[in-house]
Amino acid sequence: MQVSPRFLTLLQLQLEQFSDRSDLRSLVVYLAIPREDGKLALMPVGHWPPQRLALPAVDEDQTLLLPSEQRRWLPLRHQSTLLGALRVELAGSACPANLHPRLQAAAQSLTEALLLDLEHQRLSEQLERQQQQLRLLVHQMRNPLAALRTFAQLLKRRLEGDPENRLLVENLLVEGQQLHRYIEAIDGLTDPAAIQPGPQAAGPLLLPPSLRTGEASPLRERVEPLLQRAAATAALQGRAWQGPGSLPDWRGDSAAVAEILANLLENAFRYSPEGSSIGLHCTQASGGRPRLTVWDGGAAIADQERESIFERGIRGERGKTLPGTGLGLALARDLARSLGGELSLLCPPSRASSDLPGAGNAFLLELPPSA
Numbered sequence: 001m002q003v004s005p006r007f008l009t010l011l012q013l014q015l016e017q018f019s020d021r022s023d024l025r026s027l028v029v030y031l032a033i034p035r036e037d038g039k040l041a042l043m044p045v046g047h048w049p050p051q052r053l054a055l056p057a058v059d060e061d062q063t064l065l066l067p068s069e070q071r072r073w074l075p076l077r078h079q080s081t082l083l084g085a086l087r088v089e090l091a092g093s094a095c096p097a098n099l100h101p102r103l104q105a106a107a108q109s110l111t112e113a114l115l116l117d118l119e120h121q122r123l124s125e126q127l128e129r130q131q132q133q134l135r136l137l138v139h140q141m142r143n144p145l146a147a148l149r150t151f152a153q154l155l156k157r158r159l160e161g162d163p164e165n166r167l168l169v170e171n172l173l174v175e176g177q178q179l180h181r182y183i184e185a186i187d188g189l190t191d192p193a194a195i196q197p198g199p200q201a202a203g204p205l206l207l208p209p210s211l212r213t214g215e216a217s218p219l220r221e222r223v224e225p226l227l228q229r230a231a232a233t234a235a236l237q238g239r240a241w242q243g244p245g246s247l248p249d250w251r252g253d254s255a256a257v258a259e260i261l262a263n264l265l266e267n268a269f270r271y272s273p274e275g276s277s278i279g280l281h282c283t284q285a286s287g288g289r290p291r292l293t294v295w296d297g298g299a300a301i302a303d304q305e306r307e308s309i310f311e312r313g314i315r316g317e318r319g320k321t322l323p324g325t326g327l328g329l330a331l332a333r334d335l336a337r338s339l340g341g342e343l344s345l346l347c348p349p350s351r352a353s354s355d356l357p358g359a360g361n362a363f364l365l366e367l368p369p370s371a
Helices: 005-016 100-158 163-189 219-237 254-271 328-338
Strands: 024-034 040-048 071-078 081-090 278-285 289-296 342-346 361-366
Touching: 005 024, 005 040, 005 100, 040 081, 071 100, 081 100, 100 163, 163 219, 219 254, 219 278, 254 278, 254 289, 254 328, 254 361, 328 342, 328 361
Parallel strands: none
Antiparallel strands: 024 040, 024 081, 071 081, 278 289, 289 361, 342 361
């Protein structure tokens, strides 16, 4: 069992508070270390008053085990586990009444600090093991991804005279590039420096910086591959898909907008009933503010859930039996607000535009004017 320098500092502060007691000769703190034979050995880790000579373990000084009127042992115990002990050497044969509560409090404080120190070490070791496994998995994921990219490029050459199927392969390459960006972002998170100190749960749920370029780019370049993916998914599921007549001529952080729309479209395909229609509708509000609406023709989300589903980890009633994390809508809304826009739920979709159905759900993404 190892302890941190912070615990040793706290230990010394706890012991030095007894420097006003002339009825004490010394205090020694021991840790209970498992031996090879399964028994515990008490090893000294701190003492008062300070001295240069190293103190022996209890096993090495059998006189410490002999009865003595001037010695008291206070266990550092958590439930049935002995973590260590505090040895008290008195100047007299009796322990003053006002000293014992202080010693008990010091022993309890050391026990709690030791528990926190050991738990911190356990979690640090667990985190390091997880990061090692994550680094290994990321490394191994690059190989099949590179192979898929190579095969797709070869297939693209063979389809030179087949523009329809060639477009499918080009979409595969675009999706492969996005998957590569995700892998690189995951790899960056294995760096301890990437873990920001302090509470994170209360802040916006945003993507890693490696996925948020912040550079202004045309929206069309990022959204068109999503539309092609949505059309292909609808065809496979036997749904009606209604894409926009045109996309807004908007420039800004299009990568973030694409992430929002990808989450909204994924939810629409996952949670709306089989056979229900899905679409993306685009309009332009006053001041050049684009309005992009992802809608479906399924049953309307319950009134009491229409705001809570935007909270992280919260899922609506109809999605509880399906796989998911409850993070997609939270991420989408936080990203929208980070752009200076807003994401809201409107039921039915006709509330977003009279061109849309009178039943179902519509997630309206309002963007700021073009950068």
